Amino acid sequence: MTFELTKEYLDRIQTAIEAGDDTTLRVEMEELYPADISGILYELDTDHAHYLLNLLDHAVGAEIISNLDPAVRVDLLKTFTSEELAPFINQMESDDAVDVLNEQPIQVREEVIALLEDREQARFILDLLHYDEDVAGGLMQKELIKINVNLTVNACIEEIRDQAENVENVYAVYVVDDVGKLLGLVSLKKIVLARKTARIADIYDDDIVYVETYRPAAEVAEVMQKYDLDAVPVVNVQKRLLGRITIDDIVDLITEQAEEDIQVISGLSGEVEEDDTIWARSKVQLPWLVAGAVGSLLAATVINGFQSELGKIAALAAFIPIIGSTGGNVGIQTSSLILQSLSDTTGLNATLGQRLLRTLLVAVINGLVVGLIAGTYTFLIGEPRLFFVVAMSLLAVVLLASFMGTVTPLLLNRIGINPAVASGPFITTANDLIGIGVYFLIADLLLAEL
Amino acid sequence: MTFELTKEYLDRIQTAIEAGDDTTLRVEMEELYPADISGILYELDTDHAHYLLNLLDHAVGAEIISNLDPAVRVDLLKTFTSEELAPFINQMESDDAVDVLNEQPIQVREEVIALLEDREQARFILDLLHYDEDVAGGLMQKELIKINVNLTVNACIEEIRDQAENVENVYAVYVVDDVGKLLGLVSLKKIVLARKTARIADIYDDDIVYVETYRPAAEVAEVMQKYDLDAVPVVNVQKRLLGRITIDDIVDLITEQAEEDIQVISGLSGEVEEDDTIWARSKVQLPWLVAGAVGSLLAATVINGFQSELGKIAALAAFIPIIGSTGGNVGIQTSSLILQSLSDTTGLNATLGQRLLRTLLVAVINGLVVGLIAGTYTFLIGEPRLFFVVAMSLLAVVLLASFMGTVTPLLLNRIGINPAVASGPFITTANDLIGIGVYFLIADLLLAEL
Numbered sequence: 001m002t003f004e005l006t007k008e009y010l011d012r013i014q015t016a017i018e019a020g021d022d023t024t025l026r027v028e029m030e031e032l033y034p035a036d037i038s039g040i041l042y043e044l045d046t047d048h049a050h051y052l053l054n055l056l057d058h059a060v061g062a063e064i065i066s067n068l069d070p071a072v073r074v075d076l077l078k079t080f081t082s083e084e085l086a087p088f089i090n091q092m093e094s095d096d097a098v099d100v101l102n103e104q105p106i107q108v109r110e111e112v113i114a115l116l117e118d119r120e121q122a123r124f125i126l127d128l129l130h131y132d133e134d135v136a137g138g139l140m141q142k143e144l145i146k147i148n149v150n151l152t153v154n155a156c157i158e159e160i161r162d163q164a165e166n167v168e169n170v171y172a173v174y175v176v177d178d179v180g181k182l183l184g185l186v187s188l189k190k191i192v193l194a195r196k197t198a199r200i201a202d203i204y205d206d207d208i209v210y211v212e213t214y215r216p217a218a219e220v221a222e223v224m225q226k227y228d229l230d231a232v233p234v235v236n237v238q239k240r241l242l243g244r245i246t247i248d249d250i251v252d253l254i255t256e257q258a259e260e261d262i263q264v265i266s267g268l269s270g271e272v273e274e275d276d277t278i279w280a281r282s283k284v285q286l287p288w289l290v291a292g293a294v295g296s297l298l299a300a301t302v303i304n305g306f307q308s309e310l311g312k313i314a315a316l317a318a319f320i321p322i323i324g325s326t327g328g329n330v331g332i333q334t335s336s337l338i339l340q341s342l343s344d345t346t347g348l349n350a351t352l353g354q355r356l357l358r359t360l361l362v363a364v365i366n367g368l369v370v371g372l373i374a375g376t377y378t379f380l381i382g383e384p385r386l387f388f389v390v391a392m393s394l395l396a397v398v399l400l401a402s403f404m405g406t407v408t409p410l411l412l413n414r415i416g417i418n419p420a421v422a423s424g425p426f427i428t429t430a431n432d433l434i435g436i437g438v439y440f441l442i443a444d445l446l447l448a449e450l
Numbered sequence: 451m452t453f454e455l456t457k458e459y460l461d462r463i464q465t466a467i468e469a470g471d472d473t474t475l476r477v478e479m480e481e482l483y484p485a486d487i488s489g490i491l492y493e494l495d496t497d498h499a500h501y502l503l504n505l506l507d508h509a510v511g512a513e514i515i516s517n518l519d520p521a522v523r524v525d526l527l528k529t530f531t532s533e534e535l536a537p538f539i540n541q542m543e544s545d546d547a548v549d550v551l552n553e554q555p556i557q558v559r560e561e562v563i564a565l566l567e568d569r570e571q572a573r574f575i576l577d578l579l580h581y582d583e584d585v586a587g588g589l590m591q592k593e594l595i596k597i598n599v600n601l602t603v604n605a606c607i608e609e610i611r612d613q614a615e616n617v618e619n620v621y622a623v624y625v626v627d628d629v630g631k632l633l634g635l636v637s638l639k640k641i642v643l644a645r646k647t648a649r650i651a652d653i654y655d656d657d658i659v660y661v662e663t664y665r666p667a668a669e670v671a672e673v674m675q676k677y678d679l680d681a682v683p684v685v686n687v688q689k690r691l692l693g694r695i696t697i698d699d700i701v702d703l704i705t706e707q708a709e710e711d712i713q714v715i716s717g718l719s720g721e722v723e724e725d726d727t728i729w730a731r732s733k734v735q736l737p738w739l740v741a742g743a744v745g746s747l748l749a750a751t752v753i754n755g756f757q758s759e760l761g762k763i764a765a766l767a768a769f770i771p772i773i774g775s776t777g778g779n780v781g782i783q784t785s786s787l788i789l790q791s792l793s794d795t796t797g798l799n800a801t802l803g804q805r806l807l808r809t810l811l812v813a814v815i816n817g818l819v820v821g822l823i824a825g826t827y828t829f830l831i832g833e834p835r836l837f838f839v840v841a842m843s844l845l846a847v848v849l850l851a852s853f854m855g856t857v858t859p860l861l862l863n864r865i866g867i868n869p870a871v872a873s874g875p876f877i878t879t880a881n882d883l884i885g886i887g888v889y890f891l892i893a894d895l896l897l898a899e900l
Contacts, residue, residue: 033659035676067678161643169680170639188638189620193611209483225705226485228517228698230619230680247697248678254701255675258708259790265715266786267779273791278808282815285783289848292779293820296772297827303768304831310764317760317767318753321774321882322746328778328878329717329742333735336716340709341723358728365732370743377747381754398739428778432771 003036010043017048025055034063042072050079062091065100071271074103082111090116093168094124095141095249101125102133128243136220137213139253140234140243143167146174147200149183154196156186171231174241175204182233182241184208210235213242218257218343221250261339264420265332267292295429299324299436306440309447315383316443319390322374323439326394327401327431330366334359334405335427339419342409352410359406360399367398389443396442397435404431453486460493467498475505484513492522500529512541515550521721524553532561540566543618544574545591545699551575552583578693586670587663589703590684590693593617596624597650599633604646606636621681624691625654632683632691634658660685663692668707668793671700711789714870715782717742738876745879749774749886756890759897765833766893769840772824773889776844777851777881780816784809784855785877789869792859802860809856810849817848839893846892847885854881 016024029037029052037056041049041064053061053076065073065088077085077100085104089097089112101109116122124142131137143166147156156173172185184206186194194203210233211220224232224247234243263271267288272281303310303320310316338355350358371391378386408427409419466474479487479502487506491499491514503511503526515523515538527535527550535554539547539562551559566572574592581587593616597606606623622635634656636644644653660683661670674682674697684693713721717738722731753760753770760766788805800808821841828836858877859869 033677035678157642160639164639164643188642189610189614192607192638192641193614225701227483228485230697247680247701251675251697251701251704254704254708258704258711261708262711262715262786262789265712266782268783268786272787278811278815281787281808281812285780285812285816286819288783289776289779289816289820290823292775293772293823296775297824299771300768300827301831303771304765307764310760310767314757314760315754317770318750320767320770321749321753321886322743324771324774325742325746325778325879325882326739328775329739330735332716333718333738336712336718337722337731339712358731361728362731362735365728366735366739369736370739373740373743374747377750381751429775432775436771 003032003039005036005039005043010040013040013052014044014048017044017051022055025052029056029060034060035067038064038068041068041076046076046079049076054084058087059091062088062096066092066096070099070103073100077104082108082115086112086115087117089125090118090121093141093143094121094128094243095139095245097121097125098128098138099133101129131213134217135213136211136215136217136234136245137242139217139220139245139249140213141246142243144174144233144241144244145170146176146180146241147186149175149177149201149204151200152196153191153194153198153200153203156191156200157196160191169231169246171246174233174244175200176241180240182208182210182235182239185233208233210239211245212237217253220245221253221257224250225254260418261420264418265336291426292429295433299433302433302437302440306444309440309443313383313386313443313447315381315386316389316440318381319374319386319393319439320436322390323393323397323435324432326370327397327435328428330363330398330401331405331427331431334402335409335419338406338409342413342419355406355410356403359402363399363402364395366402367395370398371395385447386443389439389446392446393435393439393442396438397431400434400438401427401431404434453482453489455486455489455493460490463490463502464494464498467494467501472505475502479506479510484510485517488514488518491518491526496526496529499526504534508537509541512538512546516542516546520549520553523550527554532558532565536562536565537567539575540568540571543591543593544571544578544693545589545695547571547575548578548588549583551579581663584667585663586661586665586667586684586695587692589667589670589695589699590663591696592693594624594683594691594694595620596626596630596691597636599625599627599651599654601650602646603641603644603648603650603653606641606650607646610641619681619696621696624683624694625650626691630690632658632660632685632689635683658683660689661695662687667703670695671703671707674700675704710868711870714868715786741876742879745883749883752883752887752890756894759890759893763833763836763893763897765831765836766839766890768831769824769836769843769889770886772840773843773847773885774882776820777847777885778878780813780848780851781855781877781881784852785859785869788856788859792863792869805856805860806853809852813849813852814845816852817845820848821845835897836893839889839896842896843885843889843892846888847881850884850888851877851881854884 013028041052044052053064089100101112113122113125127142145160145163145167147159160170170188172187173191174185175183177183184204185208186200186204190203209223209227209229211223213234213236220232229247231244231246233241234245236242268284269287270284272284371394374394375387375391378384378390404427412421413419463478491502494502503514539550542550551562563572563575577592595610595613595617597609610620620638622637623641624635625633627633634654635658636650636654640653659673659677659679661673663684663686670682679697681694681696683691684695686692718734719737720734722734821844824844825837825841828834828840854877862871863869
């Protein structure tokens with residue numbers, strides 16, 4: 001049922017663009033959903049994409065531009081003049097228009113706003129430009145249906161008719177008082193079923209969840225998810241209705257947040273697609289590889305300091321990998337659990353003390369198990385004198401890594417850094433380094449012969 | 451604006467439950483949204499939660515039970531008799547009812563279905579029990595408004611009135627022909643604005659996105675996200691309309707999927723909360739710690755095999771951490787990029803050959819950079835004869851880890867295992883092991899004196 005983009009189809013489109021065969025292109029594009037045309041634009045080079053986009057109906061083009069990957073969009077829109085861009089912006093929902101304009105140089109932004117035919121749209125955009133993009137005010141759209149509480153259902157239907165073109169998904173009509181303060185809502189279903197002469201005051205629902213403009217985006221996502229909302233109204237401190245945030249924007253936000261977390265945990269510094277240029281990929285991979293290398297070379301310096309011990313008991317070197325990787329693995333596991341509990345706000349939150357106690361108890365069990373396994377191995381390789389050194393080092397490493405894995409994400413979260421960083425190579429490298437130091441120290445203490 | 455659960459509030463509720471003060475409890479709960487009552491239930495012990503839930507209005511209780519964390523729900527519902535459970539199931543949407551019943555023993559499931567007052571609900575549930583829970587059929591709910599294409603808007607409004615109680619969010623009315631085949635839809639907005647006597651045939655939109663019952667859940671999520679849908683109709687192979695999937699279920703699905711990916715990448719075997727019991731946490735952490743330990747002990751065996759080399763050049767041991775961690779880091783980065791591109795289906799997919807070529811080119815750059823950094827370090831510690839050994843080993847390790855990081859997730863995906871596994875400790879350990887083998891082999895080959 002959904003469109004599948006093939007190499008053959010793409011070739012046909014490219015040939016038509018090169019031949020300037022606008023009729024074929026228009027006919028082909030008319031059969032597709034905007035989301036499918038986006039898929040084609042991703043595969044075309046920028047000039048071809050520009051050509052194709054300019055052929056489309058502005059409303060369709062507006063929807064496509066709104067949903068393009070921002071990196072691709074910035075490149076593509078560079079080839080557009082302000083005069084070419086304005087009619088598309090004119091057709092967007094205000095929140096999307098602001099997102100696109102925020103990516104443009106200030107001059108383009110101002111030219112486009114000046115060129116907008118729909119002056120209400122221009123006003124909406126100017127209003128929204130004030131807000132930071134990761135708070136409710138930056139996510140909201142100005143398009144919504146609102147009605148004074150003293151009017152009737154009939155007046156409400158007229159309002160919907162007037163706004164029909166601007167508001168794509170209505171969901172509900174917001175009810176306000178004479179000064180624009182949010183009182184409640186009436187669902188579209190209720191409007192369909194109500195008598196035309198019924199007064200809004202008698203049928204509206206005053207039990208309404210709303211957010212203030214300054215609420216962080218993550219909190220908005222959580223509220224909408226928790227209360228299963230399709231849209232949430234946004235108000236200012238006086239509770240005046242300013243806009244609304246719809247669920248599709250939240251779905252995008254949740255997906256982006258999850259992608260960003262996984263990217264940070266995987267040690268990628270910045271967004272990149274697998275099929276980006278070689279250089280772009282190298283640029284996001286190298287920072288952590290280099291940082292990790294430097295960390296490991298610090299560990300190398302520690303090991304070098306114990307050269308004479310290694311010279312006497314070469315088998316000590318054999319346990320360097322298990323010390324390093326166990327510390328890393330425990331660190332990732334623990335910080336990931338903390339990460340998860342930070343994003344889960346149902347119920348009461350544990351205090352730092354409770355968290356540490358529980359984590360350290362788990363660490364004792366895990367450290368003893370791993371320590372015993374590695375300890376047994378010392379017998380297998382005929383170095384039983386290393387039993388206590390290895391087992392005790394592993395217990396210490398697991399305890400330390402659990403402590404770091406608990407404290408680091410909480411600390412990062414407190415100072416406003418994405419705590420997922422603590423699950424990545426940073427903590428792995430730190431634990432690697434600490435673990436090896438602990439290991440050789442314990443060896444030095446326990447083995448009298450060194 | 452949203453409710454904040456405090457220790458004091460919780461204490462008050464607990465005291466009221468113990469005192470059997472139903473009036474206070476009912477008054478307090480009436481002020482809260484169902485999602486907030488869930489937060490309280492999470493903090494109460496099972497018997498208290500049972501007591502509180504049984505006091506609630508069945509519709510409110512149904513919504514709460516639908517949205518509870520499944521692990522908590524299973525425990526809680528064990529304390530309910532079939533007679534107590536049935537009135538709640540009676541009030542749920544059919545998809546939620548099936549999810550809850552699927553967690554119950556067969557006997558309870560059958561007893562509850564037999565006890566349902568709403569016989570249509572019973573029929574819906576029996577229909578849905580056939581489907582696997584991770585395909586469209588398992589996600590859909592039977593509650594929707596459908597209307598024959600030959601009827602009028604007025605008949606449509608009557609249909610909505612009849613179904614109003616069952617269908618919480620209407621979004622749109624689905625249009626079917628005489629045999630129930632899906633033809634299109636009419637949005638609620640259009641119904642509000644249409645003349646009452648207009649024929650559905652003249653106003654419905656036949657350009658509709660739908661999914662078949664057998665489509666995997668991930669594909670449904672993708673379609674809804676791509677086309678920004680609030681609800682998607684589900685049809686059988688004859689295109690007969692069977693149900694619909696609403697966006698709130700998809701939001702939950704996306705969140706769960708992201709959590710599962712992060713959990714797998716972090717090496718946690720199974721779902722666990724930070725505040726679960728010590729033993730539960732240890733149980734999800736230990737499998738990977740033990741597997742990682744075994745992998746590292748294999749690496750230890752390799753290192754032990756080169757004891758005489760280590761005896762001659764003790765500095766060789768110093769580079770074990772950088773070899774291991776670089777391999778691990780590159781493996782995670784590469785597989786994470788592949789993971790991301792597997793879940794992104796806009797545009798054309800690269801072939802395995804293209805992917806490998808690009809990945810290996812990136813690996814050459816990264817390997818050279820890290821190799822040169824570590825190579826420089828050999829001069830700093832006065833072991834310049836190790837320059838080529840270390841630099842070449844790191845290049846080889848980065849190339850191998852990139853190859854593994856590309857092929858493993860693709861392979862896992864092909865055989866139906868969550869490819870996120872390839873970003874976790876599994877690939878780290880494998881790369882650790884391979885890297886150390888390569889390092890000592892190269893050392894053996896290049897250093898004539900060994």
